[in-house]
Amino acid sequence: MIPDELRLSPSAKDQLFDLLSRGILGCLLLFALFPIYWMIISSFRTRTEITAADPQLLPIELSEIPLIVQDPVILLEILHYENYVTMWGRFPVLDYFINSLVIAMTTTGFALVVGCLGGYAFSKYRFPGKGAVGGALLGTQMIPGILILLPMYLMFIWIQNNIGFPMVNTYHGIIFVYTTFTVPVAIWMLRGFFDTIPDSVEEAARVDGCSRIQALVRIILPMAAPGIAATGMFVFLVAFNEVLFASILASGDVTPFAIGIQSFETQTTAYWGEMMAASTVATAPILVLFVLFQKPIVEGLTEGSVKQ
Amino acid sequence: MASTTRQFRRRLADVQFGNYLPFYSRLSEEQRFAYKLLAPGLAMMCIIHFLPIIWGTLISFMGVNSTYAQQWHRAPLVGLENYFDVLDPGTVVGSRFWFSIRQTVIFAVGSLVVTYVLGLTAALVLNQQFKGRFVARTLLLLPWVAPVVVTLLIWRMMFQQQSGIINNILLSIGLINEPIYWLIGDNAIWTLVLTHSWTQFPLVMIMLYAGLQGIPEQLYEAASIDGAGRWEKFRYITFPQLKPVSAVVVLLVMLWTMINFTAPYVLLGAQPPRSGQVGILYIYEFAFSNYQFGRGAAMSVVLFIIAMTMAMIYYKYLFDDDFTEGDE
Numbered sequence: 339m340i341p342d343e344l345r346l347s348p349s350a351k352d353q354l355f356d357l358l359s360r361g362i363l364g365c366l367l368l369f370a371l372f373p374i375y376w377m378i379i380s381s382f383r384t385r386t387e388i389t390a391a392d393p394q395l396l397p398i399e400l401s402e403i404p405l406i407v408q409d410p411v412i413l414l415e416i417l418h419y420e421n422y423v424t425m426w427g428r429f430p431v432l433d434y435f436i437n438s439l440v441i442a443m444t445t446t447g448f449a450l451v452v453g454c455l456g457g458y459a460f461s462k463y464r465f466p467g468k469g470a471v472g473g474a475l476l477g478t479q480m481i482p483g484i485l486i487l488l489p490m491y492l493m494f495i496w497i498q499n500n501i502g503f504p505m506v507n508t509y510h511g512i513i514f515v516y517t518t519f520t521v522p523v524a525i526w527m528l529r530g531f532f533d534t535i536p537d538s539v540e541e542a543a544r545v546d547g548c549s550r551i552q553a554l555v556r557i558i559l560p561m562a563a564p565g566i567a568a569t570g571m572f573v574f575l576v577a578f579n580e581v582l583f584a585s586i587l588a589s590g591d592v593t594p595f596a597i598g599i600q601s602f603e604t605q606t607t608a609y610w611g612e613m614m615a616a617s618t619v620a621t622a623p624i625l626v627l628f629v630l631f632q633k634p635i636v637e638g639l640t641e642g643s644v645k646q
Numbered sequence: 647m648a649s650t651t652r653q654f655r656r657r658l659a660d661v662q663f664g665n666y667l668p669f670y671s672r673l674s675e676e677q678r679f680a681y682k683l684l685a686p687g688l689a690m691m692c693i694i695h696f697l698p699i700i701w702g703t704l705i706s707f708m709g710v711n712s713t714y715a716q717q718w719h720r721a722p723l724v725g726l727e728n729y730f731d732v733l734d735p736g737t738v739v740g741s742r743f744w745f746s747i748r749q750t751v752i753f754a755v756g757s758l759v760v761t762y763v764l765g766l767t768a769a770l771v772l773n774q775q776f777k778g779r780f781v782a783r784t785l786l787l788l789p790w791v792a793p794v795v796v797t798l799l800i801w802r803m804m805f806q807q808q809s810g811i812i813n814n815i816l817l818s819i820g821l822i823n824e825p826i827y828w829l830i831g832d833n834a835i836w837t838l839v840l841t842h843s844w845t846q847f848p849l850v851m852i853m854l855y856a857g858l859q860g861i862p863e864q865l866y867e868a869a870s871i872d873g874a875g876r877w878e879k880f881r882y883i884t885f886p887q888l889k890p891v892s893a894v895v896v897l898l899v900m901l902w903t904m905i906n907f908t909a910p911y912v913l914l915g916a917q918p919p920r921s922g923q924v925g926i927l928y929i930y931e932f933a934f935s936n937y938q939f940g941r942g943a944a945m946s947v948v949l950f951i952i953a954m955t956m957a958m959i960y961y962k963y964l965f966d967d968d969f970t971e972g973d974e
Contacts, residue, residue, distance in 0.1 A: 355876065359770075359771050359774060360776075362767060362771050363771045363772075363782060366764070366767065366768050366771065366786060367782065367785055367786065369844070370785065370786050370788060370789050370844075370848070371785060371788065373789070373797060373800045373801060373804065373844070374788060374789070374792060374797075374800070376800060376803075376804060376811060377796070377800045380803065388803075388809060389808070389809040390809065391808075391809070391814075392814060393809065393811050393814055395811075451686075452686045452687045452690065453687070455683040455684070455686060455687070456683060456684045456686075456687040456688075458683055459679075459680040459681070459683035459684045460684075463676055463677065463679070463680035463683075464677075464680075465673065465676075465677040465680045465681060466673070466677070471684065471688070474691070475691075478691060478695045479902075480901050480905070480953065480954065480957070481695065481699065481905070481950065482904075482905040482926055482946060482949050482950055482953065483905065483907060483926075484907070484926050484929050484930055484933070484942075484946050484949075485698075485699060485702050485943070485946035485947065485949075485950055486694065486695065486698045486699065486702065488702055488705060488933060488939050488942055488943050488946065489697075489698040489701035489702040489705060489943075490694070490698050492701075492705070492710075492939065493698070493701070496719075514694075515694060517690065518690040518691060518693070518694035518695065519694070521687045521690055521691065522687075522691065525687055550679050575791075575793070578793055579793050579794045579795055579908065580908075581795065581907065581908045581911055581912060582907040582908070582911070582926075582930070585911075586934065595795075596793070596795040599795060599796070599799065600795075600799070600912065600915075603799075603802075603915065605916075608803075610803050613799060613803075614800070614803070617793075617796040617799065617800070620793055620796060621792050621793060621796050624791065624792065624793060625788060625791060625792060628787070628788075628791045629784060632784060632787070636787070636852055
């Protein structure tokens with residue numbers, strides 16, 4: 339039993355609870371952000387600094403702060419930006435970036451077109467077999483990729499040998515595969531966004547003389563623009579991060595960033611600084627875009643799970 | 647005259663559709679439009695999803711190996727031989743495959759527990775009123791938004807035995823006496839669980855957070871009048887109310903982890919240790935390093951069946967019952 343005088347009053351309890359939850363939030367934020375911080379810090383370090391036995395948590399020494407305040411140019415000497423210069427020559431990083439952008443952006447374009455059509459059909463129309471098609475869409479997300487990759491690889495080789503049309507290590511091969519993988523997710527997410535547009539909008543457009551497809555393209559799609567942007571970003575990220583199919587179907591001239599970045603760690607040496615510099619370059623625009631578009635993205639993610 | 651021709655043509659078209667697609671001809675104009683919109687997506691899914699699955703299952707019954715890599719269709723049918731080979735714990739392949747299945751289950755269940763605990767804690771903290779809540783939410787989502795290949799490589803760098811910051815911090819605060827090998831040996835599977843959970847917990851957090859927002863405030867008010875404390879409110883209101891969302895989250899995280907390839911492949915690098923060889927990674931190495939496509943396909947089918955069975959058992963015993971009970 340706790341004696342009465344030692345018991346906390348309700349308000350003190352509240353304060354303690356607040357303090358505790360602030361503390362937990364702080365720990366979570368540290369856990370979530372430290373690796374990202376470490377990526378940026380490491381990208382400004384030389385190889386000896388990174389492989390040192392006692393890596394410093396801060397990029398600068400506290401005693402250097404007054405110097406930096408006096409003369410910010412000195413930062414260029416303390417922080418080693420060389421990685422950002424040398425990484426382009428070490429491996430064809432620029433090619434990796436370009437390949438990834440071509441693959442991911444084309445995939446996003448195709449997946450959005452197909453996904454908008456399908457998502458609209460799902461949201462606004464009732465048709466026989468709707469449940470089965472919806473189940474199949476979700477089911478595709480449960481298939482282990484390796485089960486598809488083996489026959490896909492054999493199929494691509496077969497097309498190459500018998501029809502003479504190159505499929506392995508080409509843009510169109512990998513884009514086709516990625517588009518199909520992302521279409522079910524795109525349909526599912528976009529359906530949620532189309533659901534928020536009232537049915538009366540399409541009816542009004544039809545009364546004004548639009549055909550069904552005109553109503554969709556001219557009236558509905560512009561209204562769903564934020565949702566389409568969010569879905570697009572999601573598809574882009576999936577295509578950008580894909581490793582399994584890319585490692586087999588997209589090497590050589592079309593090696594994407596997700597595969598190429600791993601070559602910075604060779605059998606003998608790891609170019610961590612340059613790898614982190616390239617990673618920072620890849621990550622920064624994505625984080626900025628997310629912060630700008632986060633509201634529809636977050637809504638699109640949570641829609642399906644919570645609504646039922 | 648022209649209109650008669652058009653009528654005739656239309657009737658001809660109806661007859662043709664009626665003959666070949668009786669299902670389609672019975673649809674209303676609106677339903678046909680819906681199917682036209684869906685057609686491109688469905689066609690692509692048939693080519694990339696359903697056809698290869700059937701094909702892959704077929705290959706699992708064939709002796710496709712390096713001899714037949716270029717001409718798989720010439721490979722002999724071997725019946726269930728591939729399945730017997732990979733499921734027999736007496737052989738090298740079989741024993742390693744079963745071991746990789748065990749590691750897959752550890753990976754999936756371990757990640758699920760860590761991810762769920764982290765996600766729920768974060769969601770509960772975010773669900774309180776405080777200044778900068780939106781900023782905190784955005785920051786906590788970043789691990790999930792940053793390209794996962796990049797974040798896995800950061801963790802790989804931090805987990806290095808000699809120069810990694812994690813060993814350094816642990817050494818300097820005295821938790822360990824000598825540097826730990828995180829990425830090789832038996833620790834690899836737990837390193838994988840931790841890293842994968844870091845990349846996935848924001849998704850769980852945001853789903854549970856949305857679920858928390860949907861709990862009616864009156865429930866808490868009523869509980870306060872009855873004198874319920876924080877723990878009672880969580881135990882008897884929050885947690886039960888979150889059950890539908892939790893059910894979805896648990897199912898998704900478990901299935902997605904079981905079929906996840908990126909995390910073990912990137913985090914554990916070119917020579918993954920035995921303990922980190924989860925099912926899909928082992929199949930990949932086995933099938934592509936020496937063109938054992940027949941046996942690789944058999945393993946993939948087994949993995950798929952195991953994942954589906956786990957999902958179905960879960961769905962039947964947890965998801966289904968609780969949902970119908972909760973509705974009444």
